[in-house]
Amino acid sequence: GAVVSQHPSRVICKSGTSVKIECRSLDFQATTMFWYRQFPKQSLMLMATSNEGSKATYEQGVEKDKFLINHASLTLSTLTVTSAHPEDSSFYICSASDRGYGELFFGEGSRLTVL
Amino acid sequence: AQSVTQLGSHVSVSEGALVLLRCNYSSSVPPYLFWYVQYPNQGLQLLLKYTSAATLVKGINGFEAEFKKSETSFHLTKPSAHMSDAAEYFCAVSTLGGKSTFGDGTTLTVKP
Numbered sequence: 001g002a003v004v005s006q007h008p009s010r011v012i013c014k015s016g017t018s019v020k021i022e023c024r025s026l027d028f029q030a031t032t033m034f035w036y037r038q039f040p041k042q043s044l045m046l047m048a049t050s051n052e053g054s055k056a057t058y059e060q061g062v063e064k065d066k067f068l069i070n071h072a073s074l075t076l077s078t079l080t081v082t083s084a085h086p087e088d089s090s091f092y093i094c095s096a097s098d099r100g101y102g103e104l105f106f107g108e109g110s111r112l113t114v115l
Numbered sequence: 116a117q118s119v120t121q122l123g124s125h126v127s128v129s130e131g132a133l134v135l136l137r138c139n140y141s142s143s144v145p146p147y148l149f150w151y152v153q154y155p156n157q158g159l160q161l162l163l164k165y166t167s168a169a170t171l172v173k174g175i176n177g178f179e180a181e182f183k184k185s186e187t188s189f190h191l192t193k194p195s196a197h198m199s200d201a202a203e204y205f206c207a208v209s210t211l212g213g214k215s216t217f218g219d220g221t222t223l224t225v226k227p
Contacts, residue, residue, distance in 0.1 A: 006158065034214070043205065043219045044159075093158050103149065103166075104207075104215055106158035 002028045004096050006107025013084055014115055021079045021110045023094030029074035030096035034104070035067075038091045050077040084114045117142040117208045121218035129226045134178075134193040136221050138206035141187065146208045148189040149215070150180055153203040162204075165189060176200070201225045 003026040013019050023033055031052045036044040048069050049057040056069035066088075068080040077096075081088050091111050095104040122137040140146055147166050151159040163174025170182040180191045189206060203222050209215040 004158075041222075043217050046214065049214065091156070095159075103147070103161065103164055104151075104159075106151075106160070109156065109158045111156060 002026075002096070002105045004030075004094065004105045004107045006094050006110055008110055009108055010111045010113075012113045012115065015085055016083055018080055018082045019084055019112060021081075021092055021094075021112075023077045023079070023096070023107050025075045025096045025105075028096075030077075031074060033071060033077040033094055033096045035069060035077075035079050036093045036095070038093060038109075040091075044093060047079075081112065084112070086114045088112065089114045117146065117210065117216050119206050119208050119216055119218035121204075121206050121221050123221055124219065125222045125224065127224040127226060128196045130198055131195050134191070134196045134200065134223065136191040136204050136206075136223065138180075138189045138191065138218060139187050140189060140206070140208045142208055142210065144210050146210060148180075148182060149207045149209070150174065150178070150189075150191045151205045151207060153205065153220075159205060162191070196223075196225045198225050198227065 005024045007022045033050040035047045038044050046059050047062045050069045050071040052071045052074050058064050071077040093109045094107040118141045120139045149164045150162040152162050153159045162178050163172045165172050165182045173179045178193045203220050205220050206218040207215045
């Protein structure tokens with residue numbers, strides 16, 4: 001199956017700093033990528049849909065200025081958590097699809113801890 | 116609109132026993148259905164998928180699922196549980212070109 005790589009897998013930062021997470025499709029071109037947030041023992045919460053060459057589409061309640069998404073190429077999308085605070089600590093997961101019917105390939109996830 | 120309901124947030128079975136994880140969906144158009152598995156601190160891995168071909172779908176690690184339109188169900192089964200099957204399982208529904216909607220997940224525990 002297709003491979004999606006996410007980096008870093010773990011990051012610890014101080015409150016007020018910004019953190020960038022990368023999501024790459026390694027063997028296919030992904031015009032659309034998705035970013036999720038997952039709290040412990042909970043399901044995935046879709047944050048935004050990242051579209052190559054255009055602005056991301058954010059889900060209701062997700063702060064656009066807090067979670068900046070850039071999809072500059074067909075193989076790379078980035079999520080930047082700006083001015084991070086402890087409540088932003090979470091597991092962030094990206095996914096991409098190379099087919100029209102919605103089969104998703106997931107990155108390994110990034111655990112963000114804000115001190 | 117589409118939604119997924121996973122019945123039972125926790126399922127516990129003995130090693131060697133049948134695994135049954137339940138998933139019911141709602142979709143206004145013919146759905147595509149998926150089961151994913153998540154191990155601690157990892158992303159999700161596709162177990163199997165239904166994309167309007169055969170209604171009985173076989174996946175990796177001995178899992179299979181049957182699409183039943185009349186019951187709007189897509190339950191996941193495995194004849195004999197293995198310790199390594201202990202994980203979180205998510206059922207998901209999507210439509211052509213659309214976003215996926217995930218269930219709340221079911222934690223599978225396998226007892227020795």
